[in-house]
Each structure stands twice: as C-alpha cells, then as structure tokens.
Amino acid sequence: MGRARLALALARKLPPRPRRGPPEETRERLVVAAAEAFNRDGYDGTDSNRIAREAGYAPGTFYKHFVDKRAVFLAVYEEWVAREFRDVGATLAEPGTVDDRAERVVGVFLAHHQRWRGFRASLRALVASDREIRDFYRVQRRKQLVILAEMQTARKKKAIRERDALLLFTIERAADALADGEAEALELNHVSLRALLVALVRERL
Amino acid sequence: MGRARLALALARKLPPRPRRGPPEETRERLVVAAAEAFNRDGYDGTDSNRIAREAGYAPGTFYKHFVDKRAVFLAVYEEWVAREFRDVGATLAEPGTVDDRAERVVGVFLAHHQRWRGFRASLRALVASDREIRDFYRVQRRKQLVILAEMQTARKKKAIRERDALLLFTIERAADALADGEAEALELNHVSLRALLVALVRERL
Amino acid sequence: MGRARLALALARKLPPRPRRGPPEETRERLVVAAAEAFNRDGYDGTDSNRIAREAGYAPGTFYKHFVDKRAVFLAVYEEWVAREFRDVGATLAEPGTVDDRAERVVGVFLAHHQRWRGFRASLRALVASDREIRDFYRVQRRKQLVILAEMQTARKKKAIRERDALLLFTIERAADALADGEAEALELNHVSLRALLVALVRERL
Amino acid sequence: MGRARLALALARKLPPRPRRGPPEETRERLVVAAAEAFNRDGYDGTDSNRIAREAGYAPGTFYKHFVDKRAVFLAVYEEWVAREFRDVGATLAEPGTVDDRAERVVGVFLAHHQRWRGFRASLRALVASDREIRDFYRVQRRKQLVILAEMQTARKKKAIRERDALLLFTIERAADALADGEAEALELNHVSLRALLVALVRERL
DNA sequence: GATGAATGAGCATTCATTCAT
DNA sequence: AATGAATGAATGCTCATTCAT
Numbered sequence: 032m033g034r035a036r037l038a039l040a041l042a043r044k045l046p047p048r049p050r051r052g053p054p055e056e057t058r059e060r061l062v063v064a065a066a067e068a069f070n071r072d073g074y075d076g077t078d079s080n081r082i083a084r085e086a087g088y089a090p091g092t093f094y095k096h097f098v099d100k101r102a103v104f105l106a107v108y109e110e111w112v113a114r115e116f117r118d119v120g121a122t123l124a125e126p127g128t129v130d131d132r133a134e135r136v137v138g139v140f141l142a143h144h145q146r147w148r149g150f151r152a153s154l155r156a157l158v159a160s161d162r163e164i165r166d167f168y169r170v171q172r173r174k175q176l177v178i179l180a181e182m183q184t185a186r187k188k189k190a191i192r193e194r195d196a197l198l199l200f201t202i203e204r205a206a207d208a209l210a211d212g213e214a215e216a217l218e219l220n221h222v223s224l225r226a227l228l229v230a231l232v233r234e235r236l
Numbered sequence: 237m238g239r240a241r242l243a244l245a246l247a248r249k250l251p252p253r254p255r256r257g258p259p260e261e262t263r264e265r266l267v268v269a270a271a272e273a274f275n276r277d278g279y280d281g282t283d284s285n286r287i288a289r290e291a292g293y294a295p296g297t298f299y300k301h302f303v304d305k306r307a308v309f310l311a312v313y314e315e316w317v318a319r320e321f322r323d324v325g326a327t328l329a330e331p332g333t334v335d336d337r338a339e340r341v342v343g344v345f346l347a348h349h350q351r352w353r354g355f356r357a358s359l360r361a362l363v364a365s366d367r368e369i370r371d372f373y374r375v376q377r378r379k380q381l382v383i384l385a386e387m388q389t390a391r392k393k394k395a396i397r398e399r400d401a402l403l404l405f406t407i408e409r410a411a412d413a414l415a416d417g418e419a420e421a422l423e424l425n426h427v428s429l430r431a432l433l434v435a436l437v438r439e440r441l
Numbered sequence: 442m443g444r445a446r447l448a449l450a451l452a453r454k455l456p457p458r459p460r461r462g463p464p465e466e467t468r469e470r471l472v473v474a475a476a477e478a479f480n481r482d483g484y485d486g487t488d489s490n491r492i493a494r495e496a497g498y499a500p501g502t503f504y505k506h507f508v509d510k511r512a513v514f515l516a517v518y519e520e521w522v523a524r525e526f527r528d529v530g531a532t533l534a535e536p537g538t539v540d541d542r543a544e545r546v547v548g549v550f551l552a553h554h555q556r557w558r559g560f561r562a563s564l565r566a567l568v569a570s571d572r573e574i575r576d577f578y579r580v581q582r583r584k585q586l587v588i589l590a591e592m593q594t595a596r597k598k599k600a601i602r603e604r605d606a607l608l609l610f611t612i613e614r615a616a617d618a619l620a621d622g623e624a625e626a627l628e629l630n631h632v633s634l635r636a637l638l639v640a641l642v643r644e645r646l
Numbered sequence: 647m648g649r650a651r652l653a654l655a656l657a658r659k660l661p662p663r664p665r666r667g668p669p670e671e672t673r674e675r676l677v678v679a680a681a682e683a684f685n686r687d688g689y690d691g692t693d694s695n696r697i698a699r700e701a702g703y704a705p706g707t708f709y710k711h712f713v714d715k716r717a718v719f720l721a722v723y724e725e726w727v728a729r730e731f732r733d734v735g736a737t738l739a740e741p742g743t744v745d746d747r748a749e750r751v752v753g754v755f756l757a758h759h760q761r762w763r764g765f766r767a768s769l770r771a772l773v774a775s776d777r778e779i780r781d782f783y784r785v786q787r788r789k790q791l792v793i794l795a796e797m798q799t800a801r802k803k804k805a806i807r808e809r810d811a812l813l814l815f816t817i818e819r820a821a822d823a824l825a826d827g828e829a830e831a832l833e834l835n836h837v838s839l840r841a842l843l844v845a846l847v848r849e850r851l
Numbered sequence: 852g853a854t855g856a857a858t859g860a861g862c863a864t865t866c867a868t869t870c871a872t
Numbered sequence: 873a874a875t876g877a878a879t880g881a882a883t884g885c886t887c888a889t890t891c892a893t
Contacts, residue, residue: 051852051853052852053852054852057852057853072365073361073364073365074280074361075279075280075361076365078886078887078888079887079888079889080855080887080888080889081887088853088854089853089854089855090854090855090856090888090889090890091853091854091855091856091889091890091891092852092853092854092855093888093889094888094889094890095852095853099888099889100887100888100889148364149364149365151364152360152361152363152364152365153361153364153365155357155360155361155412156278156279156357156358156360156361157278158357158416159278159353159354159356159357159358159416160277160278160281160354160357160358165416165417168418168421169417169418169421172418172421172422173421173422173423175422176422176423192422192423192424192425193424193425193428193429193432194432196413196419196422196424196429197406197410197429197432197433200406200409200410200413201402201405201406201409203409204405204406204408204409205402205405207360208401208405211363211364211370212370212374213373213374213377214401216373216374216377216378217377217378217381217397217401218381218397219397219398219401220397220398223398224398224401224402227398227399227402228402255870255871255877255878256870256871256872256876256877256878257877258877259876259877262877262878283861283862283863284862284863284864285862285863285864293878293879294878294879294880295863295864295865295879295880295881296864296865296866296878296879296880296881297877297878297879298864299863299864299865300876300877300878304863304864305862305863305864460856460857460891460892461855461856461857461891461892461893462856463856464855464856467856467857482775483771483772483774483775484771485690486775488882488883488884489883489884489885490883490884490885498857498858499857499858499859500858500859500860500884500885500886501857501858501859501860501885501886501887502856502857502858503885504884504885504886505855505856505857509884509885510883510884510885558774559774559775561774562770562771562773562774562775563771563774563775565767565770565771566688566689566767566768566770566771568767568826569688569763569764569766569767569768569826570687570688570691570764570767570768575826575827578828578831579827579828579831582828582831582832583831583832583833586832586833602832602833602834602835603834603835603838603839603842604842606823606829606832606834606839607816607820607839607842607843610816610819610820610823611812611815611816611819613819614815614816614818614819615812615815618811618815621773621774621780622780622784623783623784623787624811626783626784626787626788627787627788627791627807627811628788628791628807629807629808629811630807630808633808634808634811634812637808637809637812638812666873666874667873668873669873672873672874693865693866693867694866694867694868695866695867695868695876696866703874703875704874704875704876705867705868705869705875705876705877706868706869706870706874706875706876706877707873707874707875707876708867708868709867709868709869710873710874714867714868715866715867715868
C-alpha cells in the first residue's frame with residue numbers, strides 16, 4: 032500500500048474488516064486506531080490491547096505487525112507527517128491570489144493541529160525522553176526541510192532558512208495554542224491572532 | 237518557606253539531608269528531585285518511589301507531602317513558572333541599552349528552555365491529556381498574562397495582546413527547537429536564529 | 442457455565458489446570474481459591490496476588506476476571522448463598538418423617554456454617570463497612586426471603602414472617618457459635634444445643 | 647482509672663486535653679477514639695495514626711500506650727463488654743413488673759447493638775481470623791457466662807445453660823439485624839420483631 | 852493470519868511502627 | 873510524656889508482551 036493510501040486511511044473509514052485479510056490492511060487498521068487512541072488519550076494513556084481491540088483485532092495481532100508499542104507510534108508519526116505535507120502542498124497548488132493562498136495555508140495548519148493536538152503533545156514528550164523516537168523525529172524534520180526548500184525555490188524567493196524556520200515555528204506554536212485552549216486562557220482574540228499569522232505567511236510567500 | 241526560596245532550591249544544592257528535618261525542607265528536596273527526574277525521564281518515565289529515593293527518602297515520605305504523583309508535578313510546574321518570571325524580571329531590571337536587554341532576555345529564555353526541555357515536553361503532554369493539569373496550566377498562563385501586561389504598561393508601550401502573545405510563542409517554540417536539537421536537524425545556524433529572536437524582542441521592547 | 446456448576450465447584454476438586462483453559466474454568470478456579478482464602482485468612486488477610494497464585498495463575502489473570510478484590514468477594518458470596526439454598530432444598534426434598542427432616546436441615550445448616558465460618562465473619566464485617574457489599578448482601582437476603590415464603594406456602598403453613606426470620610437468625614447464630622468454638626467457651630453441650638435447634642425447626646415445619 | 651470510669655468514657659466527652667496529662671487519661675482518650683473509629687470504619691478501615699490524631703495525639707503517643715493496633719482493639723473490647731453488662735445489670739436492678747423489665751432489657755440490648763454494630767462486625771471478623779483476639783474473646787465470653795449464671799441463681803430459676811445461651815444468641819442476632827438494616831431488607835416489622843424478643847425474654851425471667 | 856488466555860515485572864499508594872528530639 | 877518525621881514492607885492493580893492453538 033502506498034503512503035497516500037495509508038494517509039488517506041487516517042481520514043476515512045476503512046472497509047468492514049474481513050475475518051482474515053491482507054497484512055497491509057490489518058496494519059493500516061491498527062495504525063488508524065493507534066492514531067486515534069494516541070491523540071485521544073496520549074501515548075502512555077493507551078495500551079496496545081486497546082488499540083488492537085479498537086482496530087477490531089485481538090492483542091496478539093498487534094504484535095504480529097509491530098515489534099512493540101513504540102513501533103506503531105513511529106508508523107503513526109510517519110503517516111501524520113506525510114499527510115500534513117500533502118495537505119499543505121495541495122493548498123499551495125490551488126490557484127488564487129497570494130492573499131487567498133496565505134489564508135488557506137494557515138487554515139490547513141490550524142485545522143491539522145487542532146485535529147491532532149493530543150498526538151502532537153505525546154510526540155514532543157517522547158522526542159524528549161526516547162532516543163529512538165528522537166532520531167526518527169529528526170529524520171522526518173530533515174525531510175520537511177528538503178520539501179520546504181523545494182517549495183521556496185519554486186516560488187523564486189531566496190530562502191532564508193532561519194527566517195523560514197522561525198515562521199514555521201511561530202505558526203506551529205500558535206496553532207497549538209489555538210487548538211488546546213491556551214489562546215482562550217490568555218484571552219486572545221482568535222480572529223486577530225489568525226490574521227497576524229496570515230500576514231506573516233503572506234510576507235514570505 | 238516562601239516561593240522565592242523554593243524557586244531558589246530548583247537551582248542550588250540543598251544542604252546535606254539530616255536524618256530528620258523540617259517538613260518544608262523535605263518537600264523542597266522532593267520537588268527538586270522530581271523536577272530533575274521529570275526533566276530527565278519524563279512524567280511517565282519516572283515513579284514516585286524513585287523520586288523519593290533520589291531525594292534521599294523512603295517511598296512513604298513522598299506521600300506525606302503530596303497526595304499523588306500529579307501533585308508533585310504541579311508543584312514542580314508552579315516553581316518552574318515562578319522561576320522563569322523571576323529570571324526574566326531580574327534581567328529586565330538590570331541596566332543597559334535596549335539592545336543589551338533584548339539580548340539578555342532572549343538568553344534567559346533560551347537557557348531556561350534548554351535546562352528544562354524534558355520537563356516542558358511532559359508538561360505539554362499532560363496538558364493535553366489530563367484535565368486537572370490543564371486547568372492548573374491555564375491558571376499559570378493567566379498569571380503570566382497579568383505580569384506581561386504590567387510590564388508593557390510600565391514601559392509605556394501600547395500592549396497589543398495578540399502580537400505580544402505571538403512573540404512569546406515564537407520565542408518559546410524557537411527555544412524548544414534550539415534546546416532539543418531540532419534546530420540542528422533542520423541545519424539551522426544557531427547564531428542567526430538567535431539574532432532573529434533578539435531582533436523580534438527588541439522591536440517590542 | 443450455570444450457577445449450579447459453579448456452586449458445585451465450591452465443593453469439588455476441579456480438574457488439574459491446563460496451561461490454557463476456557464475462561465469460565467479459570468474464573469471458577471479463582472472463585473474457589475478466593476473462597477478458601479477468605480475463609481482461612483479473612484478478606485483483609487489475603488491479597489489478590491495470593492488468590493491468583495493459589496488458583497494456579499499469575500496476578501494479572503485475576504484482573505482479567507474481576508474488576509477488583511471486592512468483585513471476587515461478591516462472586517464467592519453469590520455462590521455461597523446459592524449453595525446453601527441448594528443444600529437446604531435438597532434436604533427438604535428428601536423423604537422422611539418430620540423429625541428426620543428437621544434433624545437433617547439443622548445438620549446442613551451447621552455443616553455449612555462450620556465449613557465457612559471465616560468467610561461469614563468477613564462478610565459481616567464488610568456488610569458493616571462497605572456500601573456496595575451491603576447493597577449486594579441485602580439483595581441476596583431478599584432472594585432468600587422469597588424462597589422462604591415459597592417453602593412456607595408449599596407446606597401450607599401460615600407464614601409469620603417475623604417468627605420465621607427469628608428462627609433463621611437463631612439457627613444462624615447458634616451455628617456460628619458451634620462453629621467457631623464459642624459454644625465450647627461457654628461450656629455448652631453440643632448435643633443439647635443441637636437438640637434445642639432441632640426442636641425449634643420441627644415446631645415450624 | 648477504674649473500669650467504670652473508662653466505660654463511662656465510651657459514652658461521655660472527656661475534659662479538654664492538657665498538653666501533657668496523666669497516662670491513664672491519655673490511654674482513655676485513645677481507647678475512646680479507637681472505639682469510635684473501629685465502629686465507624688472497621689478495624690482494617692482505620693489506621694493507628696488516625697486514631698491517635700482523633701484522640702488529639704501524635705502517632706508516636708499511640709505506641710507508648712499500646713504495643714500494637716491489636717492491643718487497642720482488645721482494650722476497646724474489654725470496655726465494651728463491661729459496659730454492656732453494666733447497662734443490662736442496671737436495667738434489671740430497676741423496679742417494675744416482669745413485663746417492664748423484659749421490655750427494658752430488650753431495649754438496652756437493641757440500643758447497645760445499634761450503637762456498636764460496626765465494632766461488633768469487626769470483632770466477629772477478627773475472632774475468626776486472629777488467634778490472639780479469639781482467645782481474648784473467649785475469656786470475655788466465659789466471664790459473661792459466670793455473671794449470667796449468678797443472675798439466674800439470684801432469681802431462683804433453674805439455669806438451663808443451653809436454653810439461656812440460645813436466648814442470648816437470638817437476641818444478639820436479631821439486634822444486629824435490626825441495627826444494620828437487614829430486618830428492613832427482609833421487610834420485617836420492627837415492632838413485631840421486638841415484641842417477639844420481649845416475649846422470649848419474659849419467658850425466661 | 853489471527854486469536855486471546857496467560858504472564859509477571861512494575862508502579863502508585865498505604866499504614867503499622869520506630870526513634871531522635 | 874509527647875512529638876511527628878521517617879520508614880519500608882506490603883498490596884492492589886496495570887499493561888506490554890508471549891505463545892499455544
């Protein structure tokens with residue numbers, strides 16, 4: 032199964048599970064269930080038996096497809112990154128004025144973070160405490176960098192790496208704040224905050 | 237014991253533990269040990285027995301001072317916030333040109349995040365999954381907002397809440413990135429990134 | 442598995458445990474081991490790990506079958522009640538003179554209480570201190586009441602509820618006294634005491 | 647301090663505690679607090695620290711007066727027995743018709759059991775599981791027997807030990823049933839049940 | 852490929868008891 | 873006589889993982 036299909040699976044319902052199916056479909060279902068569970072309850076708040084059960088399988092099946100719990104997390108993360116880039120890429124590819132596109136890119140980011148804020152929080156915690164996940168995380172980030180650079184070249188703007196990275200960080204952090212209620216706790220106006228983000232993006236597009 | 241003294245404890249070595257000391261000192265030692273353990277191994281990567289042992293006590297002592305594991309985490313967080321504000325406040329109070337002060341404030345932020353990156357990662361994960369910790373977190377954030385607003389008034393600058401919050405987010409996120417090696421993974425130049433942050437702060441000071 | 446079969450299990454030896462058996466048999470073994478342990482050491486004198494071990498399982502297995510320690514106690518109690526009624530019912534169903542039957546019913550009661558006196562003591566303590574167990578206990582008692590009334594109707598005697606209840610109480614208490622050595626401490630003659638009980642039962646049969 | 651004074655203490659408030667007082671008063675306060683705690687929460691539901699605290703002392707003080715937790719229980723039990731006999735004796739000593747006296751004795755029993763039903767439940771559980779407490783219990787029972795025999799001789803009735811013991815058992819058990827709600831669960835009429843008990847007592851007086 | 856019963860190390864928490872002050 | 877901080881073995885319960893079917 033290609034990456035695209037799996038990424039798709041994160042969003043859509045899979046066909047009803049047959050008693051015995053092709054390995055990729057089983058794995059797919061497990062990844063989808065795990066993504067949901069991690070996002071909902073956090074990495075340490077879920078257990079592998081439950082993930083298996085929610086995917087429609089018995090505990091043992093889980094370990095036929097992943098060496099351990101960490102492994103599903105890694106798989107979920109991989110899909111998650113792929114999906115984000117697909118969405119951002121698709122948005123940038125659509126026609127429209129620069130204003131329109133900036134607006135849309137911010138929208139995609141915010142939506143993605145809102146949807147996966149629980150997962151992202153676990154990700155950051157694991158990156159900090161787990162060597163293997165940290166390494167994996169950095170590989171993903173490097174991939175993002177490559178794609179980012181390509182996009183910059185495409186739009187014929189001189190890429191100032193640090194400046195662009197900072198923009199990414201700002202959007203990402205603000206997206207988290209909007210997603211997890213922090214913005215409200217700080218009594219920030221959602222519309223204004225969003226407008227500021229759009230302006231920042233626009234400036235670099 | 238006042239907050240200041242406890243916050244201090246997070247930074248300095250406590251006197252060697254007597255066989256039996258005043259409760260506040262015991263609590264202090266436990267908070268210090270817990271901060272270290274959470275930062276090193278993450279919230280779910282440590283256990284209360286180990287925290288007690290590392291503070292030089294038996295398991296039961298821990299529960300004389302905290303109702304549960306969550307409670308130490310909250311205590312650590314409270315001190316952590318207090319300390320950050322103390323450090324930033326102290327830095328702003330020192331004399332110097334606007335450039336100097338911007339430079340120093342960024343320095344304090346980066347150092348603080350570098351020192352506590354593991355703890356912060358756990359914090360974000362718990363804020364996402366634990367209702368009680370989330371509530372507590374928001375209370376802290378609200379406090380920060382008040383202090384921030386006071387600082388803005390003091391320097392006779394019109395506080396644009398959303399803009400300032402965004403600045404905080406940017407610094408925080410960039411500080412985390414520099415702290416946990418993400419900046420390196422993205423092949424960002426530390427000096428340039430830092431200079432960008434200083435410029436952003438300067439602009440709003 | 443039906444109630445009867447489980448109740449049976451309290452009396453008979455189960456087949457030697459296979460490495461992996463049907464859940465009901467595992468549960469059955471755990472209930473049997475728990476009944477024995479509660480009877481021998483009291484509710485607070487045993488622990489779930491020991492019950493599991495004595496049933497031939499690891500600690501975790503216990504919690505696959507019962508949400509907590511209280512739950513096995515309730516299961517044991519349920520079986521205990523069922524078994525007592527089965528035995529009394531069987532005795533009353535057997536042919537014989539009224540004298541014979543009174544004699545046998547008292548015999549069954551005494552044997553049952555002798556066998557389970559430790560369990561019964563724990564039961565009374567828990568009924569006094571634990572809300573949930575108290576509720577459960579009362580449900581059982583109500584069931585007993587219904588069966589009692591039916592028996593009374595069957596033998597065409599006017600049931601005087603309070604008088605019959607008092608008879609039950611007397612037998613129960615005397616049975617406990619005979620079982621736990623209290624009768625001996627009071628230097629009571631077992632034969633005489635038993636004869637008095639038989640006479641009381643006979644009178645109401 | 648005499649037994650009477652201690653028994654009194656189970657019913658009345660003690661004078662406000664001085665910082666340091668005579669050992670017997672401290673012991674007395676601890677016994678009173680323990681009686682209350684055992685009755686309320688059961689033997690295993692209370693802890694020695696709490697008993698000490700509720701008596702107005704620190705944990706260590708408890709162990710200056712009792713070798714262990716079991717020892718307070720024994721002390722409480724001793725007082726409890728003494729008190730019951732005092733109350734029953736006082737009632738029988740009062741003038742009145744035989745009917746009046748039977749009525750009053752039953753009243754005293756019921757009240758005493760109602761008041762201490764939790765404690766009694768723990769007592770029964772410990773008697774079943776704890777060797778030392780069982781021995782102690784039997785000694786108390788033997789004492790009761792002696793006093794009972796004396797009372798019987800005094801009223802010039804031939805004491806039929808087994809019959810009298812059975813009466814005691816019946817009253818005790820019925821008193822418990824009325825006290826802990828079992829009578830209600832069985833939908834028994836309190837007034838009728840009580841009348842039956844009075845009649846039984848009257849017959850033997 | 853899938854099952855699910857079983858495992859057992861591990862962790863949060865309690866509480867009877869001690870002892871230096 | 874009283875204190876109360878400290879202890880640490882014990883206990884209830886969890887969950888990642890295995891393996892025989």
